[in-house]
Amino acid sequence: MPRTLVVGANRGIGFELAKQLREVRGHQVIATCRGPSAELAALDVEVIENVDVTRDEAVAHLDAALGDRKLSGLWVVAGILARTPLDALDWDAIRAQMEVNAFGALRVVATLHRRIVDEGRLALLTSRMGSLADNGSGGFYGYRMSKAALNAAGVSLARDLAPRRIAVGLFHPGFVRTAMTGGNGNLDPDESARMLLDRYEDLDMETSGRFFHANGEEIPW
Numbered sequence: 554m555p556r557t558l559v560v561g562a563n564r565g566i567g568f569e570l571a572k573q574l575r576e577v578r579g580h581q582v583i584a585t586c587r588g589p590s591a592e593l594a595a596l597d598v599e600v601i602e603n604v605d606v607t608r609d610e611a612v613a614h615l616d617a618a619l620g621d622r623k624l625s626g627l628w629v630v631a632g633i634l635a636r637t638p639l640d641a642l643d644w645d646a647i648r649a650q651m652e653v654n655a656f657g658a659l660r661v662v663a664t665l666h667r668r669i670v671d672e673g674r675l676a677l678l679t680s681r682m683g684s685l686a687d688n689g690s691g692g693f694y695g696y697r698m699s700k701a702a703l704n705a706a707g708v709s710l711a712r713d714l715a716p717r718r719i720a721v722g723l724f725h726p727g728f729v730r731t732a733m734t735g736g737n738g739n740l741d742p743d744e745s746a747r748m749l750l751d752r753y754e755d756l757d758m759e760t761s762g763r764f765f766h767a768n769g770e771e772i773p774w
């Protein structure tokens with residue numbers, strides 16, 4: 554049975570990924586959160602708490618809690634979004650988005666990549682808002698910059714992990730009704746998670762390091 558770790562699984566898309574990996578795709582799932590949620594506690598998955606991706610010691614605690622276990626796959630889902638218009642830039646919010654969305658994701662992978670088995674998978678939840686080519690509406694400085702930085706890291710990870718034939722997916726989940734979007738969107742988290750898991754299963758060395766919408770369309774950088 555594949556063993557898959559989902560980082561940022563207490564709610565939203567991460568929760569649905571953990572649930573469907575366990576209940577539909579038949580994985581053994583280890584799910585992390587900062588603080589637990591009732592819905593995550595009710596799943597038949599192992600939960601590791603106090604994993605704030607911005608903190609070295611929290612990610613070291615996750616590494617220690619995994620013991621000697623290897624992973625078939627790793628999903629890094631944790632993310633934050635803040636609105637930071639040009640005339641009201643909030644530098645703390647911009648830094649926070651970089652810390653979580655870009656540096657936090659890289660911290661998790663840097664700490665755990667040796668646990669991913671050869672020919673395993675790594676999935677990063679990015680956003681089409683990190684695409685330069687697709688930016689037709691501006692704004693969202695911190696969020697767009699942080700997801701573009703995550704995309705850059707994801708391509709380097711694809712190159713660095715290629716010798717072990719670990720495939721790296723950079724996935725946009727669609728516009729999904731979660732707390733992040735204030736409940737706006739055109740997909741529910743369960744629909745997004747189902748499509749994301751299809752993309753995940755399609756990952757191979759040919760699609761590694763490329764940027765895909767959950768619906769299967771490739772997104773320009």
Ligand SMILES: NC(=O)c1ccc[n+]([C@@H]2O[C@H](COP(=O)([O-])OP(=O)(O)OC[C@H]3O[C@@H](n4cnc5c(N)ncnc54)[C@H](OP(=O)(O)O)[C@@H]3O)[C@@H](O)[C@H]2O)c1
Nearest residue numbers: 561563565566587605606630631632680728729731732733
């Ligand atoms: N919803 C969309 O339309 C959409 C579109 C494009 C991309 N995305 C991306 O998809 C991912 C999931 O988003 P979502 O819509 O499911 O949002 P969400 O419901 O707000 O969930 C965000 C998750 O990230 C966790 N998180 C935030 N800061 C963290 C930190 N410092 N350390 C560890 N975990 C942290 C949250 O945990 P807490 O409960 O502890 O805060 C929560 O589990 C994000 O990376 C987001 O950027 C979403």
